[in-house]
Amino acid sequence: MKKQILFTPGPQANHGEMTRENIFHRSQQSVELLNKTRDILKKIFGSEYVFAVPSSALELMNIFVTSLNKDLLLNKKIAVIWSGYWSDKIIKVLTDNGFIVDEISEDIRSYNEDQLEEYFKTTKYDLFFGLVCETSNGKLYEYETIYKVMKKYNKLLFLDAVSYAIFYRKNNDLNQHADFVLMSSAKNFLSSPGFAFLTMRKNYTDYEIFAKNTYLSLDLYWHYEQESGQLPHTFHTVLLSYIYEDLLFTYMNKKEICQKIDKLKSIVDTQMKEIGFELYNKENWDVNNLSVYVCSDGIDATKLIKYLEQHDICVGSDMAKINSFRLCISYKNTEEEINLLCKLIKDYINN
Amino acid sequence: MKKQILFTPGPQANHGEMTRENIFHRSQQSVELLNKTRDILKKIFGSEYVFAVPSSALELMNIFVTSLNKDLLLNKKIAVIWSGYWSDKIIKVLTDNGFIVDEISEDIRSYNEDQLEEYFKTTKYDLFFGLVCETSNGKLYEYETIYKVMKKYNKLLFLDAVSYAIFYRKNNDLNQHADFVLMSSAKNFLSSPGFAFLTMRKNYTDYEIFAKNTYLSLDLYWHYEQESGQLPHTFHTVLLSYIYEDLLFTYMNKKEICQKIDKLKSIVDTQMKEIGFELYNKENWDVNNLSVYVCSDGIDATKLIKYLEQHDICVGSDMAKINSFRLCISYKNTEEEINLLCKLIKDYINN
Structure with a gap:
């Protein structure tokens, strides 16, 4: 399958390989x-x-x-x-x-x-x-x-x-x-x-x-x-x-996970504000890896989400029907992926 | 996990690796x-x-x-x-x-x-x-x-x-x-x-x-x-x-799969007969990859199955309560695995 960059609430980004050898479920x-x-x-x-x-x-x-x-x-x-x-x-x-x-x-x-x-x-x-x-x-x-x-x-x-x-x-x-x-x-x-x-x-x-x-x-x-x-x-x-x-x-790496996600969240949030998108879930956002962004006037969130998926980047859909997309940052996401996401959104807006 | 050799009706032997990258299920x-x-x-x-x-x-x-x-x-x-x-x-x-x-x-x-x-x-x-x-x-x-x-x-x-x-x-x-x-x-x-x-x-x-x-x-x-x-x-x-x-x-390799399984089935069957175990499902056995062997007198199938599992070989349990074990041969099994299985069964009987 074609690799996807995931910012969906689930499943989230993951890496590596797993063996295909089976283990007997009754053993x-x-x-x-x-x-x-x-x-x-x-x-x-x-x-x-x-x-x-x-x-x-x-x-x-x-x-x-x-x-x-x-x-x-x-x-x-x-x-x-x-x-x-x-x-x-x-x-x-x-x-x-x-x-x-x-x-x-x-x-x-x-x-x-x-x-x-x-x-x-x-x-x-x-x-x-x-x-x-x-x-x-x-x-x-x-x-x-x-x-x-x-x-x-x-x-x-x-x-x-x-x-x-x-x-x-x-x-x-x-x-x-x-x-x-x-x-x-x-x-x-x-x-x-x-x-x-x-x-x-x-x-x-x-x-x-x-x-x-x-x-x-x-x-x-x-x-x-x-x-x-x-x-x-x-x-x-x-x-x-x-x-x-x-x-x-x-369970063992809570601090490290939060620090990395906080850093990536802050990068994405700065760029989203520049674009003119508003964070919907401001309250307790500091202890959440899910950000809900409401699109600025003239931008149809559902079309934007579809455009991103065509470029193999997946975000969560506008479930709340507030012209939003949902962005979940995982420990396995990278700064490069965040920058690519923001670049694509800017491209979409400018075209 | 410790690798197992599988002769169970399911899951069966499998090899290789799969990626752990996720794909969005709504894409x-x-x-x-x-x-x-x-x-x-x-x-x-x-x-x-x-x-x-x-x-x-x-x-x-x-x-x-x-x-x-x-x-x-x-x-x-x-x-x-x-x-x-x-x-x-x-x-x-x-x-x-x-x-x-x-x-x-x-x-x-x-x-x-x-x-x-x-x-x-x-x-x-x-x-x-x-x-x-x-x-x-x-x-x-x-x-x-x-x-x-x-x-x-x-x-x-x-x-x-x-x-x-x-x-x-x-x-x-x-x-x-x-x-x-x-x-x-x-x-x-x-x-x-x-x-x-x-x-x-x-x-x-x-x-x-x-x-x-x-x-x-x-x-x-x-x-x-x-x-x-x-x-x-x-x-x-x-x-x-x-x-x-x-x-x-x-679907595409039925003939090749059957030929390989037939060969392995025949090897295991010859050895089981030598040990004194009887094939229970003789009828239409030629078109089945599942063999049910009834243990010879004095051998407790359930204890034998447990012994095999302790040596990381899994066979199917005695579901029919006829002092049997069930052996499923898969395309991914090898002659070496069959020989190891038969050797272990012989060891168990002789000890």
């Missing part, structure tokens, strides 16, 4: 790798339990949703905290699976502790879904206070952290601010696509919201792990071994 | 690769439509099952033609998804055309599941006559062809003998794990048995293809590009 080597992967994820996120599943993150969210018991399904006890395009996607996964869900206004995030007390004391919802980074507009959200109050009233929080640059976080232990955290190999760990991770604050069996409604379920994965440490189906063990290395690298 | 390059993959699969299998999905084959079967409409669910119109361990697995996928299914005796395969007429004229079932190769015992099944009669009575046939060495077949057009055929990258095309394929005799929309019951469904994949040629979720485009090459190689 002890494979089990040991799965165990190592689960262990490091537990350590990073302060989790008691973790599902490592060979799928995309949204497919793993779907498995979570179809594993919820019918009480949550029938009694309208689920709410999604609205944030934009991607929270609508979560609502779609829930409603397409037969759940009736309510959308909670993002205002909840500006409540003080008393207001949160008032809200959670009386709300009918038992399970809340929220995003750490709304990938469409780059907004970052904190859940520490919300979760503290939720816990007092036995509410559960599912956090989609897929588009979130975990290495920017001083304390990664996201499971201290949520019951369930969803991540992916390509987006959270600057690695290859292929694996999604669902970490849990307590052990899987400590939650009462799950039931075995379908064949493909958390229950299936849990039983396989208990019985043999294996996964239920054939998976690409060797791919996971490379993902594991990237996961470890990301 | 035109990715769409073109998906189209090429679908096209070659349609050509190979005489299919009108194909789903190429980044999952294991059983997960894709699960998507097929959860996409069936409730008429099939509620009115007990599904039957599975029994063949052993793996047909029980299909029954599990169906029943865990809430379907009530009947098991049809394998005797149906010995019916002549008149008997088949008699059966299909009166049967209450609308949809049948069957296996081309029952992976647990290596038995191969033909569906040409069964399907010919089924068609007269508007019955549908789903064939799981995952453990079937397609390159041994003179005419690959399996969709002339079935409505739906399931395959996987690792098992049918001697490639890496990661993709499953579901081919259809008619266009997806020509079948009346499907409904959108869940988020993850054939409908979701179909709509994405219609709208953009893309897949709904992030997937490993580069991995698919290597799988596509293996798929093409398997």
Whole structure:
């Protein structure tokens, strides 16, 4: 395939080679790798339990949703905290699976502790879904206070952290601010696509919201792990071994990764301002590797994105419908690539 | 990871390297690769439509099952033609998804055309599941006559062809003998794990048995293809590009692949007979790359399999519970590997 320079939220830039030799997914080597992967994820996120599943993150969210018991399904006890395009996607996964869900206004995030007390004391919802980074507009959200109050009233929080640059976080232990955290190999760990991770604050069996409604379920994965440490189906063990290395690298080199990305972000931001493009996600931009740029008047973002792709440079699409493109800087990107991107954008504008 | 010599039904032996550079799954390059993959699969299998999905084959079967409409669910119109361990697995996928299914005796395969007429004229079932190769015992099944009669009575046939060495077949057009055929990258095309394929005799929309019951469904994949040629979720485009090459190689070099495997099979078979192990799947063994060997008295197959794995040689487990191990010869295996396997088995017996 023709090489691409990637500035997409996922997959991101990567280099090197991997062997095509296969490893048997039912062998002890494979089990040991799965165990190592689960262990490091537990350590990073302060989790008691973790599902490592060979799928995309949204497919793993779907498995979570179809594993919820019918009480949550029938009694309208689920709410999604609205944030934009991607929270609508979560609502779609829930409603397409037969759940009736309510959308909670993002205002909840500006409540003080008393207001949160008032809200959670009386709300009918038992399970809340929220995003750490709304990938469409780059907004970052904190859940520490919300979760503290939720816990007092036995509410559960599912956090989609897929588009979130975990290495920017001083304390990664996201499971201290949520019951369930969803991540992916390509987006959270600057690695290859292929694996999604669902970490849990307590052990899987400590939650009462799950039931075995379908064949493909958390229950299936849990039983396989208990019985043999294996996964239920054939998976690409060797791919996971490379993902594991990237996961470890990301965890061990947070400072170095952030420094490099900060430098590249600053170079690109200076040039974008010169071009006349405005940064949309200014708030907390310093701890995010995703930048959302709104194009200046007369420039159609979607056409610009297409032009860049024709020159083998990929950026994220205008998900928020604000005439923007989304730019994710990865540790593996280079200054040369940034300069090429900026040059191409200038060429496009001038032609 | 420590290198393994593989004689498992899947994944099988593979060599070389692949790049770790990523390709954006929403780019035109990715769409073109998906189209090429679908096209070659349609050509190979005489299919009108194909789903190429980044999952294991059983997960894709699960998507097929959860996409069936409730008429099939509620009115007990599904039957599975029994063949052993793996047909029980299909029954599990169906029943865990809430379907009530009947098991049809394998005797149906010995019916002549008149008997088949008699059966299909009166049967209450609308949809049948069957296996081309029952992976647990290596038995191969033909569906040409069964399907010919089924068609007269508007019955549908789903064939799981995952453990079937397609390159041994003179005419690959399996969709002339079935409505739906399931395959996987690792098992049918001697490639890496990661993709499953579901081919259809008619266009997806020509079948009346499907409904959108869940988020993850054939409908979701179909709509994405219609709208953009893309897949709904992030997937490993580069991995698919290597799988596509293996798929093409398997299709173009059937004769050469069979000749090499026949030679290696004959070497291993001679030595197994000397050791006193009996070939279980004698019938049609000449057109199968899977050999099931029953161990001689006093040898515990499961212990032998474990011993081999400790020496980094993997064979298939005793799925049929007949004190056997399963040996799959791939085009990438070598005479040296076969000799090492046989030597290790002899060592195990003598110690």
